[in-house]
Amino acid sequence: GAVVSQHPSRVICKSGTSVKIECRSLDFQATTMFWYRQFPKQSLMLMATSNEGSKATYEQGVEKDKFLINHASLTLSTLTVTSAHPEDSSFYICSARSGGGQETQYFGPGTRLLVL
Amino acid sequence: KNQVEQSPQSLIILEGKNCTLQCNYTVSPFSNLRWYKQDTGRGPVSLTIMTFSENTKSNGRYTATLDADTKQSSLHITASQLSDSASYICVVSPILTGGGNKLTFGTGTQLKVEL
Numbered sequence: 001g002a003v004v005s006q007h008p009s010r011v012i013c014k015s016g017t018s019v020k021i022e023c024r025s026l027d028f029q030a031t032t033m034f035w036y037r038q039f040p041k042q043s044l045m046l047m048a049t050s051n052e053g054s055k056a057t058y059e060q061g062v063e064k065d066k067f068l069i070n071h072a073s074l075t076l077s078t079l080t081v082t083s084a085h086p087e088d089s090s091f092y093i094c095s096a097r098s099g100g101g102q103e104t105q106y107f108g109p110g111t112r113l114l115v116l
Numbered sequence: 117k118n119q120v121e122q123s124p125q126s127l128i129i130l131e132g133k134n135c136t137l138q139c140n141y142t143v144s145p146f147s148n149l150r151w152y153k154q155d156t157g158r159g160p161v162s163l164t165i166m167t168f169s170e171n172t173k174s175n176g177r178y179t180a181t182l183d184a185d186t187k188q189s190s191l192h193i194t195a196s197q198l199s200d201s202a203s204y205i206c207v208v209s210p211i212l213t214g215g216g217n218k219l220t221f222g223t224g225t226q227l228k229v230e231l
Contacts, residue, residue: 106162107152
């Protein structure tokens with residue numbers, strides 16, 4: 001199956017700093033990438049959808065100025081958590097889809113963020 | 117509101133035993149239903165995918181069923197192994213007015229396989 005990677009896998013940062021998470025589709029071109037957040041024992045929650053070359057669409061309640069998403073190429077999307085706070089500590093997962101419509105989303109391995 | 121509910125919330129079984137996980141959904145119409153396995157600290161990995169017209173799909177020791185009339189799906193795991201310990205998530209892909217693809221996730225069943 002298609003491979004999606006994330007980097008870093010874990011990150012610990014101080015409160016107030018910014019953290020960038022990369023999501024790459026390794027063997028296919030991803031026209032659409034999705035960013036999810038997952039708290040312990042909870043389901044994945046969609047944060048935003050990004051299409052290559054255009055602005056991301058954020059879900060209700062997700063601050064676009066805090067969670068900056070860039071999808072500059074067909075194989076790379078980045079999520080930057082700006083001015084991170086302890087409540088931003090979570091498991092962030094990206095997924096990628098090659099086309100529009102109902103094609104399968106392939107998930108990355110996730111990034112564990114801990115804000116001290 | 118589209119919902120996907122799974123049961124049981126958690127399950128412990130002995131190695132070698134079979135188990136069945138349930139998924140009830142209200143998402144309608146939908147294009148497909150997927151079961152994912154998520155190991156702790158990892159992203160979800162697809163196990164099966166079924167369109168609304170399919171009744172069953174197998175992938176090795178995993179067999180998924182779908183009853184579109186009752187809006188129920190199940191995932192049956194045979195001859196469980198320790199490595200099957202994970203969270204199993206039922207995900208429904210709705211057909212949205214205007215297009216789009218916003219997956220609806222269940223809360224998952226946490227399976228633990230013990231010796």
